[in-house]
Amino acid sequence: MKIDPDNKAGLSEQIAEAIREEIVAGRLIVDARLPSEAELADHFAVSRPTVREALKRLAAQALIRTQRGAFGGAFVNRLSYTEAYGQQITTSTLLLSMNEVSFDVACEARYALERACTPLAALRRTPDTLATMRAEIHRQAQPGLTDEAFCASDVAFHRALVDSAGNPVLSYQLAGAVEAMQPLMNMITFTARSRGAIVGLHARIADALERQSAEAAEAALSELEAYTLTLGRDVMAARARAKA
Amino acid sequence: MKIDPDNKAGLSEQIAEAIREEIVAGRLIVDARLPSEAELADHFAVSRPTVREALKRLAAQALIRTQRGAFGGAFVNRLSYTEAYGQQITTSTLLLSMNEVSFDVACEARYALERACTPLAALRRTPDTLATMRAEIHRQAQPGLTDEAFCASDVAFHRALVDSAGNPVLSYQLAGAVEAMQPLMNMITFTARSRGAIVGLHARIADALERQSAEAAEAALSELEAYTLTLGRDVMAARARAKA
DNA sequence: GACGGGCAAAATGTCAGACAATTAAATGTA
DNA sequence: TACATTTAATTGTCTGACATTTTGCCCGTC
Numbered sequence: 001m002k003i004d005p006d007n008k009a010g011l012s013e014q015i016a017e018a019i020r021e022e023i024v025a026g027r028l029i030v031d032a033r034l035p036s037e038a039e040l041a042d043h044f045a046v047s048r049p050t051v052r053e054a055l056k057r058l059a060a061q062a063l064i065r066t067q068r069g070a071f072g073g074a075f076v077n078r079l080s081y082t083e084a085y086g087q088q089i090t091t092s093t094l095l096l097s098m099n100e101v102s103f104d105v106a107c108e109a110r111y112a113l114e115r116a117c118t119p120l121a122a123l124r125r126t127p128d129t130l131a132t133m134r135a136e137i138h139r140q141a142q143p144g145l146t147d148e149a150f151c152a153s154d155v156a157f158h159r160a161l162v163d164s165a166g167n168p169v170l171s172y173q174l175a176g177a178v179e180a181m182q183p184l185m186n187m188i189t190f191t192a193r194s195r196g197a198i199v200g201l202h203a204r205i206a207d208a209l210e211r212q213s214a215e216a217a218e219a220a221l222s223e224l225e226a227y228t229l230t231l232g233r234d235v236m237a238a239r240a241r242a243k244a
Numbered sequence: 245m246k247i248d249p250d251n252k253a254g255l256s257e258q259i260a261e262a263i264r265e266e267i268v269a270g271r272l273i274v275d276a277r278l279p280s281e282a283e284l285a286d287h288f289a290v291s292r293p294t295v296r297e298a299l300k301r302l303a304a305q306a307l308i309r310t311q312r313g314a315f316g317g318a319f320v321n322r323l324s325y326t327e328a329y330g331q332q333i334t335t336s337t338l339l340l341s342m343n344e345v346s347f348d349v350a351c352e353a354r355y356a357l358e359r360a361c362t363p364l365a366a367l368r369r370t371p372d373t374l375a376t377m378r379a380e381i382h383r384q385a386q387p388g389l390t391d392e393a394f395c396a397s398d399v400a401f402h403r404a405l406v407d408s409a410g411n412p413v414l415s416y417q418l419a420g421a422v423e424a425m426q427p428l429m430n431m432i433t434f435t436a437r438s439r440g441a442i443v444g445l446h447a448r449i450a451d452a453l454e455r456q457s458a459e460a461a462e463a464a465l466s467e468l469e470a471y472t473l474t475l476g477r478d479v480m481a482a483r484a485r486a487k488a
Numbered sequence: 489g490a491c492g493g494g495c496a497a498a499a500t501g502t503c504a505g506a507c508a509a510t511t512a513a514a515t516g517t518a
Numbered sequence: 519t520a521c522a523t524t525t526a527a528t529t530g531t532c533t534g535a536c537a538t539t540t541t542g543c544c545c546g547t548c
Contacts, residue, residue: 054300056256056297061304090305091328092416093268101413105411113360116360119356167356169421170356173353
């Protein structure tokens with residue numbers, strides 16, 4: 001590995017970057033054990049706390065895992081889909097909440113991506129994913145549901161739709177797009193009428209997938225997008241009025 | 245903020261999680277200054293190195309930035325699109341390289357997502373993005389290009405295609421899908437004939453977008469997907485033969 | 489010879505204190 | 519007022535130490 005002059009980046013950051021390079025370049029393969037903290041400190045000519053900070057940076061990105069005890073140490077971590085999902089979701093949520101992303105733009109991105117899944121979902125939907133979608137539709141029709149629970153169920157429905165495509169990479173990519181919308185959707189107060197409309201469109205999507213009609217599913221999805229957009233715009237307009 | 249019992253998670257991880265909670269819940273807003281390391285250490289009743297490890301975890305995820313000097317400290321960072329792109333790309337690349345994702349699955353996901361962009365790209369493509377695409381096509385037609393440079397240009401072309409949709413959230417979501425394919429594509433040896441075919445399809449896509457025909461662009465994209473798939477399968481077959 | 493307990497070693501996790509480097513505000517001076 | 523200097527606050531790093539956890543090995547017993 002390379003050495004570190006005293007530049008402005010900070011030693012621990014440089015060390016973390018050097019190790020990350022080793023991993024992404026494949027020179028450190030999955031489950032390989034890194035040198036111990038003391039050895040790394042010696043190699044990079046820094047103190048152990050500095051090395052530890054570097055390792056914690058990598059651990060925060062799930063690139064390594066640490067194990068205590070004899071013959072423990074830091075090991076290159078296999079990035080599982082589950083961990084990748086989590087990172088994807090937190091990053092997407094923060095990106096949307098911190099950058100004044102308009103409801104319209106986020107909505108457009110989400111439905112564009114979901115429409116990309118529908119041809120594959122229509123082809124490969126399983127009884128399992130269809131059952132999940134039906135169950136969520138049923139839950140959404142319950143009268144006593146809070147707005148938050150309704151939104152959570154909405155997310156679950158759309159995740160099932162994405163998972164129907166049977167492509168884990170696609171599911172991973174869309175996890176952020178679907179989940180990150182939830183905080184924005186939570187701002188909407190769903191009336192009985194709007195809930196009915198949404199449930200109806202969800203049912204149309206599920207029906208279309210069941211009979212493997214990608215066109216019908218895409219059409220219903222587009223209607224849902226348009227309807228969600230009007231709901232969101234109403235909220236924004238009401239908020240603007242309250243502000244003035 | 246909450247306290248930390250001595251459970252198995254590790255103190256620094258618990259502290260990092262507690263602060264992350266504060267940020268995502270909005271109780272710590274963008275550019276807000278966190279308490280100093282000494283104050284945090286006092287508050288959580290741990291030592292300063294432990295607090296520092298926690299802060300480095302957050303810094304690795306670009307959630308905070310630190311500034312030295314008087315009235316410096318740790319500040320909640322606005323997650324920029326650029327930083328989010330970077331995280332998205334590294335996570336996607338590692339996910340693909342570490343999980344034996346087949347070329348077919350990755351390819352399918354990528355082109356499905358890109359097709360989701362074409363209707364918007366056809367609607368909103370600018371002279372700027374079109375010029376970028378043309379420039380990359382021209383570069384790809386140069387004879388002396390290495391395979392790596394050809395792949396890099398291919399990525400640049402597809403990024404321009406995605407950016408044509410004019411939706412930054414969409415661009416962010418697709419950054420991983422497009423960039424993470426590059427290591428897989430780099431394994432392919434591009435003959436003069438395959439390069440010609442790809443350049444031709446790229447030109448057809450650019451032409452279709454220029455005249456705002458989403459259908460033609462999607463058709464060309466699908467052809468490109470099919471062709472890429474055959475190239476990838478040839479490589480896999482050759483590799484299987486070499487192994488046997 | 490096999491099994492089990494205890495001990496030592498190795499490694500990470502944490503702590504305490506100190507010093508260096510940096511930066512912005514406060515202060516002093518022309 | 520404008521500029522240079524000091525000063526205080528804060529992060530970055532180092533040194534050294536102790537605690538905790540886990541593994542492997544030795545050794546005694548059955």
